Amino acid sequence: MAIGKLYIGRKVRDLRQENRATQAQFAERIGISISYLNQIENNQRPVSAAVLLALAEKFKIDLSELSGGEGDRLISALSEALTDPLFDSYSPSLQELKLVAQNAPGIAHALIAAHQAYRHNSEQLASIDDTLGRGAGLTENTPYEEVRDFFHFVDNYIHELDTMAEKLAEEIGIGDNDPSAVLSAYLERQHGVRIVRNVSDDDIIRSYDHQARVLMLNAYLPAPTRDFQIALQIAQLHAGELVDQIASNAGFRTREAYEVCRIGLHNYFAGALILPYRRFMDTARDVRHDLDLLSARFGASLEQVCHRLSTLQRPGMKGVPIFFARLDRAGNITKRHSAAKLQFARFGAACPLWNAHQAFEMPGRINRQLAETPDGARYLCLSMQVSKGGRGFRQSQQHHALALGCEVSYADNFVYADDMDLGNRAAFDPIGISCRICERTKCASRAMPPLKGRLVIDHEKRAVLPYGLKEN
Template sequence: MASGKLYIGRRVRELREAGRTTQAAFAERLGISTSYLNQIENNQRPVSAAVLLSLAEKFQVDIATLSASDGDRLLSALVEALADPLFEPYAPTLHELKLITQNAPGLAHALIACHQAYRRNGEQLASYDDQMVRTNSFAELTPYEEVRDFFHFVDNYVHELDLAAERLAADLGLPDRDPGIALPDRLEARHGIRILKIDPGEDTLRRFDPAARALFLNPYAPAATRSFQMAFQIAALEFGAEIDAIARRGEFRTPEAVEICRIGLQNYFAGALTLPYQPFLAAARELRHDLELLAARFGASLEQIAHRLSTLQRPGMKGVPVFFARIDRAGNITKRHSAAKLQFARYGAACPLWNAHQAFEMPGRIIRQLAETPDGVRYLSVATEIVKSSGGFNATPRRYAIALGCEISYASDFVYADGLDITSRSAFDPIGISCRICDRPNCAQRAVPPLKQRLAVDHNRRGVLPYALT
């Protein structure tokens, strides 16, 4: 966790039980006492370096996989849920919450799901007439939200697909070969599929005609987009069975969610094929995560590069843990993932003090920011505006800001940290995750009061806000 101590009791217990070994026998093999093993399994003590080495040597455990990142994400979601006034009489300590996420993650997921249902129920009922009949559908996750959570809790990394995409990329000579040539060649040689242009006036990026064995692409879309769509079609044609199996493991509640997940998995494969893991990771390190240089080297868009950086979570070969988000002009986060401690709010807009919003004011520029969240963690954040248009002058372009960042301890790995004084506390802007869970008392940009704070109103005095936080 944040302290650097590793509590992996559930993992150790699962490993022991998988081998049908008693605590005494397992402890003996590790060279520790039975009481110490019992404390480890109950997360009362962290594992030492010596125990980690014994696990690696005697049980072939990959130490790199023993990360608390999954627990951090689950812990963040649980903390946000319990910030609701609904739970006001209950004030668990951080240690208690860690024990829940580490020892009973299923219970934590269930509680979060219940809270989400409660929130959706309240929000939707508030927008309906009092006479509207209540139905169970109000309390259910939407298919989109269900799939979003699926990718969030697998760390946005799908091992089977990533390995398969990397193998195929090597067969096709990617990234050294132009994907605009390699991918059409694969589609024609392997599947007899021709690449044709979509008719003018058809507002479509990609259309596949199985009967005609033709893949129609928008000729006005950027080359990176056309390559991605060809890679997406290869995923559907060659890895459909694997994608279906992964989607089934998600145990989604509706057919719509399964189909949305299949689309998400095919998109994942396309990104992993055009930006194969090991060459891309090596280039990211060499170029110090320079988005523009990486985009030029791989023939990809800035958004594709930033998103791929957030998926570099292969066991034993992880990249820098980064957060990535795409934000529209209204402040809605339309894409989100974080391999860092920073977790985006599930409800409401992003903090207005975050530099992602400034990107719309400075098109064409990459904006840097040193930021500190209320928990005291500091980050390097970079943001830039992207414009998507494929219809000429009369088409309405889509404008987004993308933001990418890392904890400040990794800042030296990024070219964007050059020239910034990361040692000065005053250089860091105070930002939050969401106003509803941010307890900063004097934020002039606050949109709504925090859920867990009581308000004090002084009729004889007015500051920036019409209330004070007690």
């Protein structure tokens, strides 16, 4: 897969300043001229392969930290915002987007926030909602969306929490013994909290009595869910101060967003405790990301395993760049993260040609797909249906599709790719990100025209779609 020119001036400048070096000192250390370094830092010239290797050798950094990370996600979000008809007279090039994201990320985030506020207001006006005129709150992100973006732009990896959870997992023996027994014993020994099973028929999963130091868990929970809830209680007691500090430093606009973030951070710690970073990543490599084996090895659910794989972004120790999403039957993406080039749309439903939707048709199996996006990037995509909820005839269950994958250049790390024809371009299904921004002009599964697409109407002919799209 071809790698485009890298303009990473801001990252190089930050690296130089972290090492308290002048341009002359830094240039001499990596073997280039001061003028070349100055051009790199001002994004006037791309970084060559030789300079990248010198940076990695001299400063012991992971090349993927320079070339990937937040930049790809920020470019994707910025590009999607600028496809809005509001900006119909302006179509930025990829190079322009890269320069803004890398040189002025604060401006990029501000534009994305402004566009999201504009969309919220437009949607309210379009639906003639009764809440019109109640104030500026209509144009702000919801607390949930604000927290979602927080996790998205920190690469879904919280270093302080992850390392704290890993240290605790090592101390109490997670991975060597039955997780339920280990977690329960630690909770009672260290925090004086007893676990009681609730056999009532209500839908309460967990309930903690702070005064009595009693954690009540639904007796019908599957083992992975029960263990996660115990780990969550440990997170609140063991990492509570750190969670509060991280949530406070995030600068959320409302108390609601702050509290939602605390929930997310507690959940993050719980997942990192049950699936400790190094042990989990090494095992994933050993079993070649066989999801069933990882689930059995750590006593975790498939969703817990998939989610954790998408968080393996520790600097200097990154796992395979993976995208992960959870969808409901209506196609709503209720969880999303991508460490890969593929980025999920912030608005609208996912592409109907993506195999994530097929998971509901074939429960109980892992579905595979080779897919190619309009930019020519190719992916190995996996999907499966999972169910959660109460047990018993009268208890409702929720069904979701999990989607997981990587760029095809990493497919050899997955057991699922062994018998697939990765070298045959014809084996890859054409998919998009979302119909509203997809560039494909001849897709029979298109739900709506692209926002910036120019329609071609022929009243004498009718194809699968009632309109054509003008080729750029």
